[in-house]
Amino acid sequence: MDRAEARERALDAAEELFYGRGVQSVGMDDVRGTSGVSLKRLYQLFPAKEQLVEAYLVRRDTRWRGELAAYVERRPEPDERILAVFDWLAKWFREPGFRGCAWLNAYGELGATSERVAAQVRAHKRGFRQYLEDLVAAAGRPDALAGQLFLLAEGAMVTAGVTRSAEPAAEAREAARRLLGAG
Amino acid sequence: MDRAEARERALDAAEELFYGRGVQSVGMDDVRGTSGVSLKRLYQLFPAKEQLVEAYLVRRDTRWRGELAAYVERRPEPDERILAVFDWLAKWFREPGFRGCAWLNAYGELGATSERVAAQVRAHKRGFRQYLEDLVAAAGRPDALAGQLFLLAEGAMVTAGVTRSAEPAAEAREAARRLLGAG
DNA sequence: ACCGTAGGAGAACGCTCGTTCTCGCGTCAA
DNA sequence: TTGACGCGAGAACGAGCGTTCTCCTACGGT
Structure with missing residues (x-):
């Protein structure tokens, strides 16, 4: 899974979870679980949760x-x-x-x-x-x-x-x- | 300060804070500080934060x-x-x-x-x-x-x-x- | 074969915050 | 006067979670 694909998967998961349950009740660990992208990778792609929300x-x-x-x-x-x-x-x-x-x-x-x-x-x-x-x-x-x-x-x-x-x-x-x- | 007055003060503070800054970014301790109603009293009047929000x-x-x-x-x-x-x-x-x-x-x-x-x-x-x-x-x-x-x-x-x-x-x-x- | 590096799993850290507990003081009934 | 009680102040507890760290594995280049 290269960088671009990890980014798409992370955003897919973020969208599904943030939209469905609200941003605050979804943890970065939930995004990891749904996307299959490790926490380390997530934080390489989006230095903070706020920026993942923004990108979503x-x-x-x-x-x-x-x-x-x-x-x-x-x-x-x-x-x-x-x-x-x-x-x-x-x-x-x-x-x-x-x-x-x-x-x-x-x-x-x-x-x-x-x-x-x-x-x-x-x-x-x-x-x-x-x-x-x-x-x-x-x-x-x-x-x-x-x-x-x-x-x-x-x-x-x-x-x-x-x-x-x-x-x-x-x-x-x-x-x-x-x-x-x-x- | 009797029960009814404490309730009004708590709701005044809750309204000011919840409306102004959002519910989740206001803690029960902020409500105490603004209202002057102690935490113990707050929890007597409203058994949980959710019910304070509801009453507000x-x-x-x-x-x-x-x-x-x-x-x-x-x-x-x-x-x-x-x-x-x-x-x-x-x-x-x-x-x-x-x-x-x-x-x-x-x-x-x-x-x-x-x-x-x-x-x-x-x-x-x-x-x-x-x-x-x-x-x-x-x-x-x-x-x-x-x-x-x-x-x-x-x-x-x-x-x-x-x-x-x-x-x-x-x-x-x-x-x-x-x-x-x-x- | 060997080393350096990237990456994954998940533990660990630190902070916030809802909720409860402790302690000590003042009040009021008997 | 005394003792039980209510209450305020604030510490304490426990959970959740954003973020970082550790350790280990796998692999690519030489």
Whole structure:
């Protein structure tokens, strides 16, 4: 197992464990057990747990936004693309093991104590919001709409996480549809 | 200092510390130091830290929803009342020391490990949502609107917490106004 | 064959923190 | 006055865990 593969395995384990059980209730020893990467190697790759958390959030951010964009861009119409964001959320919420937004969970746990984690969360949310702004601009809609869609999406993620239901995605989609209709 | 006063002081300290720094980074010894209530007394009043957290969330829920209702009910018009919810959020977001929604923060920190805390969070959100449903019904608006307003409010709280800005309240208010206008 | 090095397993260390215990003082009933 | 009790201060205990260290094995180059 070379360095790159060890890194991937460590991040796979970190993602599964941190997202599923929360960061603080997972020890480095759990990451070792799940990944098969020894503690020594883990600390060579990530000098401290905080940096493993950061790397987990970075990698997940890339994949999350990539999958969203891939899904959305299958729709040809600009207005359809905007609504597709909420369809994708619904699909995500229904995945087994869904436990809310990884970044908001991490922020609740570590935002007050880790500046690196807080910065990652802000970067992810900024990226998502920027993506919505791009979709809104491409549809020739007013800028202000993007912020409103963003709030609907955030509310849906948080509510789906707490209530363990996919329903908020449909509610948010309907609200978005009405905002589009009225705009 | 009798039992009731000790309880209030303990909860005052718990609220200040848990909300300001997160639950996990505050020790029972910090609560003792801030409240002036001895550890022995604290453990008489709350047999475990988890129950102090629970009591903190319960008491804050009562006050939070009470203050919201008091603010909203100063407006006579039903539609105005709905929008007043977002004005109140804006006021809350601007308070010094605002650090996001206490319940969502607690959920991110403890939702995965404490069923009691998770239940309190769900109860609080259910109560808030029910309040919106009442306002919507009183305005003669369709039920579905309440869920949409709820998502806007949740999105605004979460975004205001992460970005340390009151702006999301105004964005959510504008979206709500448009949903009302279109409904 | 031999040495140097990398890496794995897991013990060890040090700190934090939830919870309990000890001790000593003040109070109040009889 | 005395003795039982409640309580505060803070030490003590024990578990969890991030991080480092020790020891041993395996292997690659000469």
